[in-house]
Amino acid sequence: MRPIDALVNSLSDARVLTDPDVIDSYARDRTFLEPGKPLGVVLAASRDDVVTTMKWASEHRVPVVPRGAGTGLAGASVAGDGAIILSLARMTAIRELSPADEIAVVEPGVITADLDRAAREHGLMYAPDPSSYEISTIGGNLATNAGGLRCVKYGVTRDSALGLEVVLADGRILDTGRRTMKGVTGYDLTGLFVGSEGTLGVITAATVRLRRAPAGPPATFAAEFGSLRDAGAAVSAIMAAGCQPSLMELLDRATLKAINDMRNFGLEAGTKAMLIGQSDAADGQAMAERMERICMDNGASFVAVSSSPQETEELIGLRRMAYDAKERLGACLVEDVCVPRSALPDMITSIEESAARHGVQICTVAHAGDGNVHPVFIFDRGMAEPPAEVWAAADEVFTRALELGGTLTGEHGVGLLKQRWLAMEAGPVAAEVQRGIKAVFDPLGILNPGKAI
Amino acid sequence: MRPIDALVNSLSDARVLTDPDVIDSYARDRTFLEPGKPLGVVLAASRDDVVTTMKWASEHRVPVVPRGAGTGLAGASVAGDGAIILSLARMTAIRELSPADEIAVVEPGVITADLDRAAREHGLMYAPDPSSYEISTIGGNLATNAGGLRCVKYGVTRDSALGLEVVLADGRILDTGRRTMKGVTGYDLTGLFVGSEGTLGVITAATVRLRRAPAGPPATFAAEFGSLRDAGAAVSAIMAAGCQPSLMELLDRATLKAINDMRNFGLEAGTKAMLIGQSDAADGQAMAERMERICMDNGASFVAVSSSPQETEELIGLRRMAYDAKERLGACLVEDVCVPRSALPDMITSIEESAARHGVQICTVAHAGDGNVHPVFIFDRGMAEPPAEVWAAADEVFTRALELGGTLTGEHGVGLLKQRWLAMEAGPVAAEVQRGIKAVFDPLGILNPGKAI
Secondary structure, eight states: OOHHHHHHHHOSSOEEEOOHHHHHHHSOOSSSOOOOOOSEEEEOOSHHHHHHHHHHHHHHTOOEEEESSSOOSSSTTOOOTTOEEEEOTTOOOEEEEETTTTEEEEOTTSBHHHHHHHHHTTTEEOOOOOTTTTTOBHHHHHHHTOOOSTHHHHOOGGGGEEEEEEEOTTSOEEEEEOSSSOOOSSSOHHHHHTTSTTSSOEEEEEEEEOEEOOSSOOEEEEEEESOHHHHHHHHHHHHHTTOOOSEEEEEEHHHHHHHHHHSOOOOOTTOOEEEEEEEOSTTHHHHHHHHHHHHHHTTEEEEEEEOOHHHHHHHHHHHHTHHHHHHTTSEEEEOBEEOOGGGHHHHHHHHHHHHHHHTOEEEEEEEGGGTEEEEEEEEOTTSSSOOHHHHHHHHHHHHHHHHTTOBSBSSSOOTTTTHHHHHHHHHHHHHHHHHHHHHHHOTTOOBSTTSOO | OOHHHHHHHHOSSOEEEOOHHHHHHHSOOSSSOOOOOOSEEEEOOSHHHHHHHHHHHHHHTOOEEEESSSOOSSSTTOOOTTOEEEEOTTOOOEEEEETTTTEEEEOTTSBHHHHHHHHHTTTEEOOOOOTTTTTOBHHHHHHHTOOOSTHHHHOOGGGGEEEEEEEOTTSOEEEEEOSSSOOOSSSOHHHHHTTSTTSSOEEEEEEEEOEEOOSSOOEEEEEEESOHHHHHHHHHHHHHTTOOOSEEEEEEHHHHHHHHHHSOOOOOTTOOEEEEEEEOSTTHHHHHHHHHHHHHHTTEEEEEEEOOHHHHHHHHHHHHTHHHHHHTTSEEEEOBEEOOGGGHHHHHHHHHHHHHHHTOEEEEEEEGGGTEEEEEEEEOTTSSSOOHHHHHHHHHHHHHHHHTTOBSBSSSOOTTTTHHHHHHHHHHHHHHHHHHHHHHHOTTOOBSTTSOO
16 A cells, blocks of 8 residues: 555545646646646645644655645745645635634635635724735735735734644644734744744644724825836835825836736836825825825826725726736746835836846836835746746845845745745854754654745 | 853953842842842843853853843743843943834843834834833843733734844854845744743844834823723723724723822722723824713713823823832732733623632733733732732632633733743643744753743
C-alpha cells in the first residue's frame, strides 16, 4: 500500500484527488511559477480532516502545502514534488457572528467578501479587502497577512485577527489569542501565525474583529494628473492634512491605458496618473471635496467628486479591473514594495527609470496612502519565467525600495518569489531566529517548506 | 574579582549601582511583590551598554531583569536573587520624528507622554496612553503591550509598534519590522517582542506609528447611574450605536467614594457608577450628545456634556486619580480581566458578588468600551501579601472572566502575579510552544526568568 492510500483510508469526510491534471490545477497560484509533481490533494471538510492529514504527513515525512483559493501573488501555495496539497476551501462555515461583541468566528474557506456581506447585515463590516476579496479566502488572507484598499484606514488582516485555531505539524491543536478586544496573556502567537504562509501550522478557524460599517456610502473623488510626481505630492498633502481617506489608490499611465483598452473610459492623452480616493467618515462629502482641492493645488488636470453609489462603483471598478487588464498584456511579475509615504514619488520615479533603462513594460498601481506600490512587470506569455531584463529591473526596484527605508513586500508575502531578495532586507540574525521559530512548530520541516522565511 | 567587577570595568558610559538599599528601590514595581536580593543595577546609557551587559550576563549565567520606570502592575520587573537589573530609563532620545511619514524612532526610556507632546508639536499624537503615561516609559509600554484610555479607538501599544531594535540574550542585535505602514517580510517578530515582558530580548529602540491629532479638543460627557448594570448596558448601547468614543471609562461606587474622599467632587448618595466618555471626531460634540441621550435612555440619573478643555481635564483628572485614591485605602492587588463587551455587566456583577461573599473591599474601574475591567482588591498595608480571602475572591473573578469568554489580563501582562492562573487560560500546547520560542531567543534562560509565560 502506498502511503497515500493510508491517508485516503483514514480520512472520514475529506476527498482526496490524485488525478495528475487535477492536482496540477491545485498546485498553482496566480504567479507564473511552475509547480512540481505533488502526490495529491486533500479537500478537507473539517478540522479532524486536517488533524488526520498532518498526523499522516508527520508519520511519512511528506511536505504539506496548505491552500485557500490560490489567488496568491508570491508563490506561497505553489506545491513542489512529492507534496500533499491541503485545501481548506471547503471549510466555509461562519461559526458565529456576534454583533454585540463585534466579532465573528469563521473557517478558513470563507470567501472574504462573503464575511463582509454577512457582517453588513448587522451594520458591521469585515474591513480587510484585498483586491481579490470576491474570490480569496479568509484563510489565505490570514496566511499572507493580506492588505487591500481599505487598510489605509482600517489596517491589514493582522489588525482584524483576534484568535486562531491551528493544527500543528504533528496534529496537535493550538488555540491562540482571544475573543476580547484586548489581551496580553503570553506571547502574541496569533500575530505570529498571521503572515507565516502556512509554515508554522494550518489555521482551521479564526476569531476576527468586525467594525461598525459607515452609515452611508463613501464619497469618492478621482483626479487626473499630467505627472506621476504631482500625483504623489497630492497623496502626501492629503495624508498630511489629516483627511483620513478610507481608500487612496494611484494608477499610472500604463495601467490606465491597459484598463482603457479593455473598457474605454475616455483616457486623455496627457493623463499620466490617476488618483482615486474615498472618505467614509460622517463628513465624507466635505472631506472628499477637501481632497479634491488639494489635488487641484497639486496640479491635477481634472478632478471630480461623487457620492452617487453607482458612480462610485464605476470608479472603484476601474481600479479593481487593473490586474485583469494587465494580464491581457502578457505574463505578469507582480511586485509589492512598500516605502515610507514621503518616499512614494521617488519610488515611482525610480520604477519608471528602471522600466526605461531595461526596456521593460511596467504598469504600476499603488495603495498610495500606505506607500504600497505594485509595479507589474509584463513579459511574453510564452516564456517559462521572466527574462533577464525583467529580473534586472526588479532587482533595481527592490534595491531602491530598501534604500528608501522600505520593504520588499507590503502585503503579498515572500512565498517563493521573493526568496532571492530576502537576505537583503532581513539580515542574518533575523533569518536565524526565524528558522529557530519554524523549528519549534515544525521540527520535521514538512509545513510548506521553502516559503515565507 | 567578582563577576560584577568585570561588568563595571567593561561598561563605558553606564553607571552600575551596588548599594543594597538603592538596588532594592530598583527591584520593585507598583505591586506589593517583594523582590529578592539582586546583584546590582546597570543604568544603561546606550545600546552598547546593553550589549556589554548581555554578553557579560551570558558569560556568567546571570539573570537580567530589564526595567523602565517600574510602573508595572503585574510584577514583570520585580527582580529576584542574584539578578542584574538593567534599567533603560536613561536612554531617553527621540532619535527621529518624521511628520511626513507619521513615525518616530525612540529609545526605550522616553516617557510616554513626552513622546505624545513631541508629536503634537507637528499636529500628530502618540495614541497609546496607559493611565501611568506621565511616568511610564515607551520601553515598559512595549514590554507589556500597554493599553490605556484611548485604545478603545486607537488600539494598544502593539498597534503602534512598527519595528524594533533588540539586543538578544547573547548580545547580538536584531532589527525587526519596518518604517512603513505595511510589511510582511518574514514572521512578525515585532509583535512577538511586544508584550513579551523582557523575556526574549531587550528593546533598545522602537519605530512607532504616530497618528493625526484631532483638530480640536474632544467633547466629553459624564453620566451617573443608580446601578452598575445600567451603566454597563449604556456602554453596550453606545458601542452598538457606532458612536466610536475615543475614551469610555466606568467607575464603580467604591472607586468614586475613594476619589471623593481624596478630592470632594460632590458624590451623590445614590450614585452607584459613573461613566465618562469622549469623542474626538470632527462631529464630537454631536456624538457626545448622542452618547448622553443613550445614557439617559439607560437610566442615568445625571448627565452632562462639555467641550470646555478645562471641564474636560477635570473629568478625566478624576479618572486618572483613581489609582492614587485607592492606594490611600490600603495595599492593592490590581487585576485586569478583559471580557467580550456584551459580558461587561455580568463581569461587574460577578465582581460585586465575590466582594460581598468574601468580605473583601474591591474598587472597580473599567476601560468599558474594550470590556477591560480593573477590580482593585484592597488589603491591610501591613501584610506581606494579600490574605486568603483576597486570593479566593480573585480566583473567582478570573474563573468568571474565562467562563465569559474573557482573558486574565487585558493590558497589564502576566508578570509574576498571574502565573498561578496562567494554565487556566493558555493550555498545555500553548505553554509548550511558548517555552520553545523562549528557548530560541534565550537558550540559557537568563532573560527575566519566570515572567510572561
